[in-house]
Amino acid sequence: MGKEPKIYDTAAKQETAILVSVIPQGVSDETAKEYLGELDFLVQTAGGIVKGVFTQKLTKPDRATFVGSGKLDEIKAFIKAEEIDIVVFDDELSPSQLRNIEKEFEIKVLDRSNLILDIFANHAKTAQAKTQVELAQLQYLLPRLTRMWTHLERQRGGIGMRGPGESQIESDRRMILNKISLFKERLQHIDKQNETQRKNRGELVRVALVGYTNVGKSTIMNLLSKSDVLIENKLFATLDTTVRKVVIENLPFLLSDTVGFIRKLPHHLVECFKSTLDEVREADILIHVVDISHHSFEDHIHAVNETLKDLKALDKPILTVFNKIDAYKPAVEQDEDGEEIKVTLEDFKNSWMGRHAAPAIFVSATDKVNVEEFRAKLYEMVSELHTARYPHNNLLY
Structure with missing residues (x-):
């Protein structure tokens, strides 16, 4: 059995973080600053402390690394100089972007979705909230399974990286899909209970x-x-x-x-x-x-x-x-x-x-x-x- 994919827990200790944002055309500097202020607050809520902010104006994010190569080098130098623990991106990263950026920075990389999921997981108290968070986490992780299997990068065979690890990824995918199905059923059951409670309130x-x-x-x-x-x-x-x-x-x-x-x-x-x-x-x-x-x-x-x-x-x-x-x-x-x-x-x-x-x-x-x-x-x-x-x-x- 392979290791089960995990969501990073940023609430355990106060880790240092930097924020990264791409400002597309049509978005004002003031709006971008507002989004980053909100992201800073999210990091604080998760238990971290922001040490720096990096922005770049692009027509659209780079397909491979979200930001351009020059900005990537600038961020990498800051990470090493300041011994940063986490890099947080203000938008959702694709699985390939996440994989490529982690390879470059060699530290933890989160996007806005993963950060919010971490906060939700920390604040969920009831069975309903916990189930909703776990369902969202699994749906977030499903397309990112290959990132969890970095040893596959050493296998050069086939378009889809055919090899011994392929069966493990498929096994994990099936396991996650089964859990997603289970959590959805559990939520439906909780919803019915809540509906009955609401009716009973008179x-x-x-x-x-x-x-x-x-x-x-x-x-x-x-x-x-x-x-x-x-x-x-x-x-x-x-x-x-x-x-x-x-x-x-x-x-x-x-x-x-x-x-x-x-x-x-x-x-x-x-x-x-x-x-x-x-x-x-x-x-x-x-x-x-x-x-x-x-x-x-x-x-x-x-x-x-x-x-x-x-x-x-x-x-x-x-x-x-x-x-x-x-x-x-x-x-x-x-x-x-x-x-x-x-x-x-x-x-x-x-x-x-x-x-x-x-x-x-x-x-x-x-x-x-x-x-x-x-x-x-x-x-x-x-x-x-x-x-x-x-x-x-x-x-x-």
């Missing part, structure tokens, strides 16, 4: 918290439900859906916290975690939490809305909650004459309300600012749905 109005990762959903969950949900300044701190019964002015409803969204999230990961997002699909009301203190919060709103669109949940009643107003810094924009003007929080409120017909609340969950206004608006939305659903039971509340 006919209470259901509200789901959605938003970009690390925007304060868990803080708001604790605020509304008076529970003690984990709060960390890390990406994907919440993987498992948490459901709490909340009562506002004697009106009960169910509130669920869900996994945060992120840009450039690998497709197979989205697919694996769609069952976790059933709470979003089946919710009556969505609370879209936005970190207004983040300079790219409007991009985050767009990323979340695109995911909601994929889940066919964008047509639900949505209450947008702009969180962290205590940390908001006035944005600088140019007027028609080219003069710089500062956009205050009040300016943004007025422009947002003017452009959107949807309800929005501006709060600081940490400092408990405008919390009563938030609760009142949420009560109004839940009450309206409850009244429509149970027209004869209104006297109870």
